Every structure is written in C-alpha cells, then in structure tokens.
Amino acid sequence: MTDNGNGWVMRDNATHKGAAETRGRRHRRWRVSAALGLTAVLAGGAIAALRTAGSPAPAPSHPAAAIASHAGRLTPDESRAASRIAVDAATRPGTAPARGGQDAKKDARKDTGSGERNAAGGSGAEPLDTRRPPRAKSASSAPDGRAEVQLYDYASDTLITRLVDLRAGTVLDSARQRGVQPPPTLAEAREAVKIVLADRRLGPGMRDSYASQTGRRLTSPSQLLLQGMSFLGSRAKGVDGARQVSRCGEHRCVQLFVRIPGGKWIDTSRIVIDLSARHAAVIGL
Numbered sequence: 001m002t003d004n005g006n007g008w009v010m011r012d013n014a015t016h017k018g019a020a021e022t023r024g025r026r027h028r029r030w031r032v033s034a035a036l037g038l039t040a041v042l043a044g045g046a047i048a049a050l051r052t053a054g055s056p057a058p059a060p061s062h063p064a065a066a067i068a069s070h071a072g073r074l075t076p077d078e079s080r081a082a083s084r085i086a087v088d089a090a091t092r093p094g095t096a097p098a099r100g101g102q103d104a105k106k107d108a109r110k111d112t113g114s115g116e117r118n119a120a121g122g123s124g125a126e127p128l129d130t131r132r133p134p135r136a137k138s139a140s141s142a143p144d145g146r147a148e149v150q151l152y153d154y155a156s157d158t159l160i161t162r163l164v165d166l167r168a169g170t171v172l173d174s175a176r177q178r179g180v181q182p183p184p185t186l187a188e189a190r191e192a193v194k195i196v197l198a199d200r201r202l203g204p205g206m207r208d209s210y211a212s213q214t215g216r217r218l219t220s221p222s223q224l225l226l227q228g229m230s231f232l233g234s235r236a237k238g239v240d241g242a243r244q245v246s247r248c249g250e251h252r253c254v255q256l257f258v259r260i261p262g263g264k265w266i267d268t269s270r271i272v273i274d275l276s277a278r279h280a281a282v283i284g285l
Contacts, residue, residue: 074130074147078166082147083127086162089171090116090124117155119191119252119275125151125160128182133163146172150182157251157276181230184254184275189228190221192254192273197221199280202271206258209266224266227257231272240284244272251276 074082118126128150135144145167151160159180163173184192197203197218210218218224233248245253252275258266273280 074132078147079130081166082130082149082164083151085164085166085169086149086151086160086171087116087124087127089162089164089174115155116151116153116160119152119154119188121154121278125153126185126188127151128159128185152182152252154252154276179249181232181249181252183230184228184252186226186228188252188254188275189226189256192228192256192275193221193224193226193258195273195275195278196256196268196271196280202280202282206266206268210260213260213264214262223261225259225261228254229257231255236272236283241281242283244281245274245283247277248272248274 116123116125118124130147130149132144133146133148145165147164147166149162149164151162152158153160153176156176158176158178159182161175161177162171164171193206196206207218210216210223216223231245231248231253233242233246233250233253236242236245236248247253254273254275256268256271256273258268260266270282270284271280272283
C-alpha cells in the first residue's frame with residue numbers, strides 16, 4: 001500500500017503459476033506480518049475462508065430435538081440453537097447471573113438487559129464459537145443437552161461465555177471477561193471489510209484493486225476470500241501510527257488477509273480495523 005498524494009492506494013500481489021511460487025509469496029507475507037509481531041496460518045495452497053461462526057442462520061423455533069453425546073461435537077443444528085439461546089438470553093427474564101470478578105454486579109445487570117450489541121451494531125451479542133462443555137471422566141455417558149457458547153458484546157467490549165441447556169432453551173450460567181480477544185469470525189471479517197470500504201482514504205483503493213483484477217465492481221465483502229486475526233495494540237509498539245491502535249485489545253480489532261477469487265491478493269498488511277470504534281487505521285512497519 002502506497003500514498004500517491006491523494007490517499008492510500010492498495011497494491012495488488014499477483015499469484016504466480018505453480019505451487020512453489022505460491023508458497024514463496026505466502027512466506028513473504030508472513031515476514032511482513034512478523035514485523036508487527038503478528039502471526040497467521042494460511043492453510044493449504046491458498047487462503048481459506050473462515051468457518052462461519054458469526055451471526056447464526058435462522059433456526060427452528062425450538063431447540064434441536066436430537067441431542068448428541070457429550071463426547072462428540074455439536075451438530076450444526078445444535079450450534080445454531082445454542083447460539084440463538086445464548087443471544088436471546090439477554091432479553092429474557094430469569095437469565096443466570098453473570099460472573100466476572102469486580103464487574104460481576106454490573107455485568108449481571110447487562111445479562112438481564114437488552115443492551116448487548118453485535119459487530120454490525122444490531123441487538124444481541126456476536127456469536128463467536130460453540131462447543132460441547134467438557135465433563136468429568138466419571139460422569140454418565142448418557143446424552144448431554146448442554147452447550148457452551150462464546151459471544152462478544154460490542155456494547156461493553158466483553159467476551160461472554162454462556163452455558164445453555166438445549167432441551168429447556170435456557171441459560172444455566174454466564175461469565176464475562178475483559179481484554180480477551182479470540183480470533184474473529186467470518187461475519188466479523190466481513191464487517192471489517194465494510195468499514196474499510198466506507199473509509200474515504202482506503203475504500204477507493206480496495207475497490208480499484210478489485211476492479212483492475214476482475215473487471216467488476218466490488219459491492220460486497222462476500223466477493224472476497226478473507227482470513228482475519230485479532231490485533232493487540234501492544235504489537236504496534238514503536239511503529240508509526242501506534243497511537244491510533246493503542247486501544248486494540250480493550251477494543252476488538254482485527255487485521256485482514258484479503259484474496260480475490262482467482263489467486264490474487266489485496267495488500268492490507270498495514271491496515272488495522274477497530275470493530276468496536278468502527279474505524280480503520282494505517283500503521284507503519
């Protein structure tokens with residue numbers, strides 16, 4: 001990305017033919033990221049779109065009827081049901097009180113209110129991940145109807161972990177943590193692209209890069225293959241623009257790796273997107 005005097009312009013990195021050239025370019029991108037103390041795992045011969053763990057797809061009005069054994073993974077239906085129960089809990093009475101040290105009383109009020117927000121600013125916290133909670137070895141092997149859901153509340157910048165009962169459709173326990181930043185979901189990565197496109201300095205460059213490589217207009221983040229990673233302000237210590245990202249870690253911030261289908265990259269290595277504040281910053285190396 002260079003400054004042409006009128007604003008930031010993103011460079012296009014063409015993908016060369018052959019696996020060796022692909023691996024070489026990927027290694028060079030890793031070195032650029034390492035200058036900021038960042039790491040990225042780009043699986044296989046190309047970047048893969050993140051697993052969809054963001055805003056859940058529409059689910060049936062009742063929790064999944066078939067509950068798998070606690071030893072296995074949640075089914076897609078169970079994951080959607082668990083996310084819906086966890087998100088809806090903040091607007092239903094009788095939610096289990098939150099735990100979280102000194103902020104426990106404050107967070108408990110939030111868990112029984114309606115102030116939680118997702119990455120797009122909508123009502124309800126952003127689902128990040130679902131899993132079947134671990135159980136003691138001595139526990140019964142009977143099917144377990146519980147699921148553990150991680151969410152991020154953009155209204156309070158807290159990570160929420162909720163234990164839900166899939167059969168009853170209720171929350172059994174809820175805890176909050178500050179300053180904990182799991183990897184972003186595909187939904188969050190796409191929201192980050194929207195913020196870049198809306199930026200008058202950066203948006204034109206991303207659109208021009210896409211148009212020059214495809215001959216088409218970039219109108220939606222779904223036209224791109226995205227890999228996102230959390231960004232902490234401490235990683236930018238000593239670089240130009242570090243003050244712009246000093247709240248990252250307290251805020252939810254991400255760095256993107258952007259590929260155009262067909263093998264070409266858009267260089268976004270110097271852009272950090274603050275999803276909490278909804279702005280993008282350009283930092284130096």
